[in-house]
Amino acid sequence: MSHSQESGGRRLDRRRFLTTAAVGGATIVGASALGGLDAEAAFAEPMDSLDTAIPAAFAEGRVVAMNRNVLDVAGSHGERYLIQLTNATSIWKLRTTTAESIEVGDGLYARGAAMPDGTIAADAVWVNIVNVYVTIRGIAKDRLHLTHGNEELVGHIVPDTTTASYLGGALTADLSRTRIGQEAQVLGAWRPADGNIDIARVSLGH
Amino acid sequence: MIPLVSNLAPLVCALLLAVTGAGKLFGRQTAQLAANTVLVRVLNDGRRATLALRTVGGVELALAAALLASPEALLPGVGTAVLGAGFTGYLAYARATAPESSCGCSAAAEGPIGVRSFARAGLVAAGGVAAAGADAAWWSQLTRRPGGSALVLAAAAVLLLCASADLDHVWLLPLRKARIKVFGNPLPSAAGERVPVAATVQLLENSLAWQTAMPVVRSALLDHWDDEGWRVLRYAGSYRDARGTHPVSVLFALDLTLTVDTAPNPAVRVSLIDEETEEVVPSSVLTPVPVRTALPLAT
Amino acid sequence: MACGSTSLWAGEATWFCCGNAWGSCGSAGTGACGTCQSSKHMAAWPNLSAACWDITRPDLCGENMPRRTCGAVMNVRHQCSGATVCVTLADCGPRTKSFCGEATCCNGACRTNRVIDLTPSAFTAIGSLSSGKLPVYIYE
Structure with missing residues (x-):
């Protein structure tokens, strides 16, 4: 067995173990909170996310x-x-x-x-994460042509990764509601080789 | 036809160089533009890069004047061709060494160096060669063959329009909009496809479970997988008890078909696994909420 | 000046980069105040000046936040976790008007409209960059 197969197998075993732990013995928090955590108690005190014991x-x-x-x-x-x-x-x-x-x-x-x-x-x-305010200047099958300030950019659509959010709604793989001339926020990965962007998500306003 | 193009080339080149040259020489954005070009690295200084860009603008203006005033002379045409060849070389160098840099070509639009930048530089070089071969002044050509001249000038205008991003809103955007109207939006509509992982993360971040577990979570999303209708999201975290600080995996299991649109208040399963002992940590470490002091303030 | 605890505004926080950095930050430069750096706890405010207001136009979404100029400090607190970061204003933004009505929630409590843009340094102190936006309370 090759090294990668071996490590892949170990990863699957580990995931299986973690899934059992996550689904099996878990605390349920949310809609059907079955005696889980007391929400009010959890919010009573403001808390900070980072531990100051370590700067x-x-x-x-x-x-x-x-x-x-x-x-x-x-x-x-x-x-x-x-x-x-x-x-x-x-x-x-x-x-x-x-x-x-x-x-x-x-x-x-x-x-x-x-x-x-x-x-x-x-x-x-x-x-390489970038989050830029852009105007959509062109739409092709695998990319969006964008302007960011005076700068022209190409935003590449990555299958199974690029998502869109319309008016703050849930992120979806449905990109077909983008329009030319629309203003949008593009969060993606900058490509050092050509200065363009692989799009993770495009948030569209009205 | 070729003499006609040659004789009108000085006029076309002069107009183009006058516009781009004036933009570089007098433009208020030249300094900002220069800062993004490869010139900064070559000249080792932003001010020198700006000066270089303004000097090129001055040369372009001088060439434009010479082309307009003495179109039959050889020198302005040769000068323009050399300038065009120089631009092409500069672009090739910039693209090879700093592909993300701006070209600084037209003084209005910025952007990574692309096909259009090379096309523009190539047109200047070709225009210069054509202008060097002019054997009659452009004004006499205009009066002698007004119909043919108008055609050549119109063709040159279309070529330059296509090679420049500055006037895209006049023709390219309406054209693209019309194409989408006729052929539809080419992007995937993805109806009925699985919920993206990013949407599940968004759902988690909207949930009470996230709010409750946040003090323990230290990393961003570390790993995720789907299993038997669940989507498991794994984060790294740590909790503290009497024995010290312990690293944990914070696991969230969510229904993999739900999003914030369909489940505003989802049920989320939360588990903490001690990374050292591989044992499930009792959820009591989440309540009471660990007391944490404020982040250091910026000074 | 120290960051205070008098409540000023609430809404969505997004992030942006600035300074002479990699990616698309170079063209943004050091922002409207000339001091902005991604690696410092800084922020952009929609009402930094009259000229800035004309660009962001938060009033079109019903947000009439007061004028705060370059160098003003604010405490930005994540609505859900309470994690707080103290930031200095260094730029104009976000473009509130383009995303009117957009909301970010936690456990049913939502904050609407983009009212502040944080540098990566400030944003990561209270959330994850890949989330893009957070619901926040702002104090001064």
């Missing part, structure tokens, strides 16, 4: 080198960051993915904890 850290920049699970990142204003990726680090690059998809030259934002040795242990890394 929160943020990094922004472009990947200049990768060494196993450490990213060497050059900040846009001359800073330098070493970002550690762990099993608990979420990685977004157009979709939820793994560290293998990160390449030298990619841009990123990372949130995590500052370590005593000066590195950042990342909780979450968003690679």
Whole structure:
């Protein structure tokens, strides 16, 4: 058995185990809250999402080198960051993915904890993520032609990934209600090779 | 026909260069435009890049004047051809070394260097070659063959229109709108397809379960999969008890057919699995809500 | 100036990038105030100036937020988690008028209309960039 098959099999086993745990012994919260959590008690106290026992850290920049699970990142204003990726680090690059998809030259934002040795242990890394306000100038089968300020962009439609939200509604794979001339917010992954965008979601107003 | 094109080329080139040159030389946005071009890296300085762009604008204006005033002279035509070849070389270099940079060509529209930028540069070079071969002044050509001249000028205008993004709203957008009206929207309508993962995440983030578990969650979405009608979303988190801080997997299981449109208040199953012991953590760690102090304030 | 706790506004928060950074930020530059950087806790406000108001026009969605100028500070709090971040105004935005009526909710409580744009640094302190928008309360 090849290494990848083996690790794929392990991943499936792990998922199976986690699914059983998630569905089986879970607390149900929501519409049919079966004696789960007391919602009022949960909201009574304002809470903050990050633990201040470990100082929160943020990094922004472009990947200049990768060494196993450490990213060497050059900040846009001359800073330098070493970002550690762990099993608990979420990685977004157009979709939820793994560290293998990160390449030298990619841009990123990372949130995590500052370590005593000066590195950042990342909780979450968003690679090449952009969120731009655009006007739709053209619609083709596999792409949208967009303008962002005075800049022209091509937004590529990625099958099984690109979604749309109309007037704040649920995200849907139905992209057919986009119109030329419409203003929209495009969240996607910037492509360093040509400066265009792979679209994750397009939010359309009225 | 060829002498006619040659003799009118100085006029067409001059008009084009006058517009783009004036835009670069006098435009208020030139500095911002220059900042996004590859010139900044080559010249190592934003101000020098702006100066270079304005200088090119000046050269374009001078060439335009020369082409208009002495269309039969060889030099303005050759100069224009050299300029066009220079533009093409610059674009090729910029595209190879900094593909995301702007071309800075027309002073109005920015954007990654594409086919149109090369087409424009190519047209300038070709126009220069044609202008160098002119054997009569454009004004005498206009009076001698007004019909043919009008045709050539109209064709040149269409070519330039297609190669420039500045006037897209005049012809390209109406054309694209009409095409969609006739042939329909080419994008997928995806009726009856499965709910995208992003829609399930959106549903989770709207739910009481998310609100309850947020203090424990540290990562963004780490993994997801579908199993027997459920969509499981996994996040990394940590909780603290008397023995210290423990890493956990925070698992949410949602009905994979629901979205915020169909289920404003969904039932979500939440489980915490200790990453070290692989044991289910009792949900009591979620209540009472762990006390956390405020984030550091920006200074 | 420190961030306060007097309630100012509520609505959706979105995010944007600025400064001399990668992606589409370069063309945005350092924003209307000339100070904006993605890596700092900063924000864009729809009523930064009269010229800004003309672009964002939140009044068309029924949002008549007061004028706050470059350098003003605000506490932005996630409606659901209570996670809070203190931001400094550095740009004009978001384009409220283009998304009138858009809502973001948690557990049935919804916040309507885009009223503040946060830099990635500020947005990630209270939420996930891939979500794109959050329901927030704003204090000063």
